[in-house]
Amino acid sequence: MSEQHNDQFETRLEKLQKVQEKGYQPYLTSFDRKDEVQAILTLDPGTYSDTMKLAVAGRIRAKRMMGKAGFLQIEDDTGRMQFYVRRDDEGIDFDIVKALDLGDIVGLTGFPFLTQTGEKTIHATSVVLLAKCLRPLPVVKEADGKVFDAFTNKEQRYRMRYVDLIVNPEVRQTFILRSRIIAYVRSFLQNEGYLEVETPMMQTIPGGATARPFVTHHNALDMQLFLRIAPELYLKRLLVGGFPKVFEVNRNFRNEGISYKHNPEFTMLEVYQAYGSMNSMMELCERLVTGACMEVHGTLKIPYGDETIDLTAPWERLGYFESIEKFGKVTLDAGMDRKMAIDAAVAAGHAAHLFKECRSVWDVADVLFDETVEPNLIQPVMITKYPKEISPLARSNPEDPRFVDRFEPYVAGREIGNAFSELNDPFDQKARFQEQVALREAGDEEGGYMDLDYVRALEYGMPPAGGMGIGIDRLVMLLTNSHSIRDTILFPLMRPEEGEADD
Known part of the structure; x- marks a missing residue:
């Protein structure tokens, strides 16, 4: 002070x-x-x-x-x-x-x-x-209502959100719109016949995504638990149990870095449809996002930064490797090894140091996608044809098993969701889990775990299904013209200020 x-x-x-x-x-x-x-x-x-x-x-x-x-x-x-x-x-x-x-x-x-x-x-x-x-x-300029003085510091505004809300009406409006968007999502899915459910936030095995979890301990049971990284495997257990359509608006926790588009605690929508597929999820995604946009803006053409985003469906479809070839000018193939992939990238003009941590062609592709593709995906596009190796829960494409039936919607240069035709073969699923375990044992902290109970659930039979996750925070970023995910989370995680407790 x-x-x-x-x-x-x-x-x-x-x-x-x-x-x-x-x-x-x-x-x-x-x-x-x-x-x-x-x-x-x-x-x-x-x-x-x-x-x-x-x-x-x-x-x-x-x-x-x-x-x-x-x-x-x-x-x-x-x-x-x-x-x-x-x-x-x-x-x-x-x-x-x-x-x-x-x-x-x-x-x-x-x-x-x-x-x-x-x-x-x-x-x-x-x-x-x-x-x-x-x-x-904080003192407020009368001319435009913007905060000056020490409160122009974004970090302080996030730490002291209660003050930010007092002096900046536009911040309050962002969170009013967030509430309206979430209410619309729930209403939309309930009208489509989906049942809203709740699944555990503390799990014995973290699954449903590739991420490093937060670890905690239950004293009474003397057992290690993980804060969930995704509710996916529990929601699909409900498909096994006979619910045909389920969804959850859930809090997830991933022990990873913080950036303008990542917060360790975030809100996701996950939705699953028995007898559905990637294609039914693609259509559902377009209708849900465009409906939410119409709900809060009354138009499908909205400003985002210096761009005007047109959410009118149908959105463009573009293959994963095709997008790398289009924007990164690198032709990759699932049959390449690590060296071949790096050589192809360097020959196309990409700096070799970008790939020093890569262990496979998939790692090289991931770097190229992040560096060259993602920033160019401004208008809405569905990225499809993902490699099997980076999609451990998706069904293989019957025409080319090296790839899976999966898509990710991108808008304004960032992914807002992930969806696929669900894998319901217990033998294939167990083999995928084993591959993830091998990665973890080789030192990959984001490698997955073996979930034998989930395999057992699949052995009782899960119908063919489509599943989708949409990042609520990122959807709100898009629909409120917010650059940082912290602008859409009331109390984002912050490092404590030095001497904060005494101030």
């Missing part, structure tokens, strides 16, 4: 103590808030009367005192409005009013009138301090 903020904190604390010395309780238990600012602002001035009784609560965002009277600007969750306060009015404790600071939460009653300049205002008949704001709010 800066020296200036320390001084202001002490000044506000002194005001609080003086109020308490007068016998006033500055932290009340409730207030009968009957009216919202926006509803009052829509009233016809012709209906105004001094017999109207309005009750509003909110934060003080501006204060102007002029001798025996003054004006307070109050903000609630619907908007801002001006209040007029006069010393001589019965029911007004003017000393309390003068002691109020910007940011204080107050409750006011009164009646509406128009000022000489025509501004809609409420003449206050009572003012009650509901909660004292001891720390000064």
